[in-house]
Amino acid sequence: MSDALRIERSASVLTLWLNRPTLHNAFDAALIAQLTAALEAAGRDEQVRAVVLAGQGASFSAGADMQWMRGMAAASEEDNREDSLALARLMRTLDELPKPTIARVQGAAFGGGVGLVACCDIAIASTAARFGLTESRLGLLPA
Template sequence: MSDMLEQQREGAVLRLRLNRPALHNAFDAELIAELTAALAAAGADAGIRVVVLEGSGASFSAGADLNWMRGMAAASEAENRQDSLALARLMRTLDELPKPTIARVHGAAFGGGVGLVACCDIAIGVPEAKFGLTESKLGLLPAVISPYVIAAIGARQARRWFASAEIFDAQTALRIGLLHEVVAAEQLDATVQRQIDLLLKAGPLAAAGAKSLIARVIATSDGQAQDQANATLIAGLRVSPEGQEGLSAFLDKRSPSWAHKGEKP
């Protein structure tokens, strides 16, 4: 593995840090493959309960590496399709990861960088962060990341930002739903840690299953089928070992067993 992606394990928390600061953490085919593999491994690791995605240097991620884009401009349509499918796999892997994810946005996020933020479950940024879906300036569109960005900010907002390629600030990102919280730079790490602590207090299976529940509810138009599926889900959770432990701990006025497993050694 190259040094363009750093992995730091802290107990049950995995930090994935894009590490191309000289290029504002822009990604190419190699970084896309490494990040996809790291996320897939994290998803399969029962000991990991939270994943934090962040960038080194001044930016979160400037999107696509210009040299990589130059190479793809000279490639065939079929080669471009395969290349785009690799990026699509990265975004879907992050979006559907069976672990809660946090984007720590300390600087600029453009193009695919916005896609990474949108795919994370929780996104926290600083006031100085800048965002932009700048593809239309190049005669392109943010097609691969569009499902996740639209899910985050809504179709009406997407119409503006996809077409105009405007740069917008953190407060706008907060208002339209791309960020959940904006905090001063000196408070960023503490705020991210507070979210980590909250996630580690939740049942591991419950926290992991939250996004799949939401996705299913959104996708289901049959109300009766939805009621049946939700009733089956909650019934199974109530009698599961995790549900039994959580209910017992609540009634006994104690912390559940998993609340201590995410602590640093």
């Protein structure tokens, strides 16, 4: 397992840290799978009373990793469908988690990063936080 997701527990609060600061916490298939699994486990854990989603470094999340997206352009239609369903499952899991979820936002929250924030119950942002659905610049419809 990679260290793209750091999990910390303090009493009954679980903090999930997106941990790819050099890439502004952009997500790829591996991070999507790890985050989904961690959220599902938190939902089942009776000791967890709240989940905080945060990003290491200067940004909360720049959304999808552009290198990963470029690689998916060459993938089959079925692979792209599975990839899209995995992202949808992550967002649905976060949105429907049976525990309060809090987005702790600093710096950039772009593209899918905005989606993560929107799926949380509460968002707390620093005054330096910036939000944008920047994929429209690439001709993509925000998910």
